[in-house]
Amino acid sequence: MTGSLAKTPSNRVVILGALSAIAMATARIYAAEGAALMLVARNADRLKGLADDLRTRGAVQVETAVVDLEAAAADAPALMAVWKTRLGGLDHVHVIYGYLGTQEKATSDPAELARITSSNYSTAVQWCEAAANIMRAQKRGSVIAISSVAGDRGRQSNYAYGAAKGGLALYMQGLAHSLAPTGVRAVAVKPGFVDTPMTDGLKKGGPLWASPEKIGKIVRRAADKGGPVQYAPGIWRMIMLVIRTVPSFVFHKTKL
Amino acid sequence: MSTRFHPSDTLASWGRVVKARHLVARPRFPDEIGELISGFSPDAPGLAVGLRRSYGDSNLNPEGHIIDMTGLDRMISFDRETGLICAEAGVSFSQALQLLAPAGWFLPTSPGTRFVTMGGAVANDIHGKNHHAAGTFGASVTRLKLWRTDGVAQEVGPGDPLFHATVGGLGLTGIIEWVEFRAVRIPSTEVEGEDTPFENVSEYFDIAAEKKDRYEHTMAWVDCATGGSHLGRGILSSANWYQHGGLTAHREEPRRKMPIDAPSFAINSLTVRAFNSIRHELKTMRAGPYRQHYEPFLYPLDAIGGWNRLYGARGFYQYQCVLPPDTARDGVVELLKTIVASGQGSTLAVLKDFGPNPPVGLMSFPREGTTLALDFRNQGEATLKLMADLDQIVASAGGRLYPAKDGRISAALFQSGFPKWQEFREHVDPGLSSAFWRRVSA
CATH class of the missing domain: 3.30.465.10 (Uridine Diphospho-n-acetylenolpyruvylglucosamine Reductase; domain 3)
Incomplete structure (x- = not known):
């Protein structure tokens, strides 16, 4: 932490689910720019390690908050206000946490289905709305949520997750519309296949798999530029257009 | 065993000769290490690996567990x-x-x-x-x-x-x-250097001895396709940090990528000869002082991501030895003669004199003397035969091979090259092993 106190941060950024691979890649870009960061996740030791990393890489201020984001969503407005105070202002909020789960389990276990819905949609929108309300008042800033290409068409293999992520994207689209007069940005980023521990077990490799670093760059850029729904990388816009267009009588013959 | 390990058939070392199945885990946090290694034992040893730039089998543990530490x-x-x-x-x-x-x-x-x-x-x-x-x-x-x-x-x-x-x-x-x-x-992120051509091995040793006191960085590229009076001709690059330049880091991404394996005919004796000749001419033309960023000077091959695929799907071998000062001159001549005679010419051959610094590790490869690094496209038996001939020369010169580059040396050559290996063995964790270690400690 060399001479950090005197410097003015480039941006003041809250990252929810800061320990995910995509969040970490995004945070490193902000750190190199000299941002002030509030990292929120459940594991205190891991947050400390990440905070050291980001300070070393150039963040002028790194704060951490140990919070279960699903359990604490009802307190979102109050917590968001506290974090804004700790950072001395609020420029960007990234809602990155989520839960993949398995469709098989969700089909038979109500708790799994509830967790998938809560993590990826119903609590996520609480945090987005709390952030948006602060920004609406200050007429400045951005709220960026991680959705998924799985949200573009319901598929037998992951429709619980897909529906929640798809709902989140729809929410962000509406939020962007409502914030348009204020100049505040709301964006849903929809990654395709990302090579993270969450997907370890799947067969990887090939042109459609992206690194968390590549997605991080898109997520960081989405805070400043682009429309309310952004595919990451952009090729997925075309792929999903095709997938949405396939008629059901064909689609239902696939195992996707 | 932890469910965090996933089967992989694609894990390979940089030389890509060995293709084997591993169970791989990719932790992202230090607190995961304890659980991942808890199942390792002498019967089921594991191994931690990084970016897998070792060429042979020191970073492989076929049919066993691997912890990919890059997370x-x-x-x-x-x-x-x-x-x-x-x-x-x-x-x-x-x-x-x-x-x-x-x-x-x-x-x-x-x-x-x-x-x-x-x-x-x-x-x-x-x-x-x-x-x-x-x-x-x-x-x-x-x-x-x-x-x-x-x-x-x-x-x-x-x-x-x-x-x-x-x-x-x-x-x-x-x-x-x-x-x-x-x-x-x-003082800056630029180096100021010069390239000095030499016409044979003897000239190399004279020039290297003269440059090493004046330059912090030295290495020589050697033509392994030309014999006779030009045996061991090449170019010695030497450089110091430039005192007055700016401070900028390199670009993180490679400029180009090898998207696929090159066809097996891409590197053969003709292309190696042509490559070496052209390179010799170009470098000779450039001889004299120059200034450049550290990236092209220190990391010329990093400009092409996955350059190892240039050697085709069968992969390639690296061969790096060090010979003590008193046998180095004759030993390098013998090694080069043997390579030229084999017609398998190494595409990239590098000579460098190591300093007298005492080794830090029991198993550190560098020692005072001259190191020669070579790479050979995998042509099966012929390549193994050539390297076995080189082994003989290294052994009789009292030299040793670099484990990071090796995937085939005998236990005898390893053990004679690393006299402290038994002392080292006392410190080896019984729950860890590699294909290399099983071979050379037998």
């Missing part, structure tokens, strides 16, 4: 006043330089690629073009944290026997969680 890539601290830096084992030299270089610091030494991890740099006690001035990477390491598979984690540093076994210890003494080392000051 542990956080910086822990960096003191911009003293240059003391601490980083998790999976941090690459490339990432570290992004932080160090703009602040006027540099790695104490670096191999010819920046895509190596901290853990790998310690485990192979890597060396670079400045060995005669700076020694190996291990000489700058002040502390590291090591997990044993019995679950005990400890910090070790210079003076601790386990530290000196771990430096150069090929990842066999434990899992390295983080490494702390001293960076070195640089």
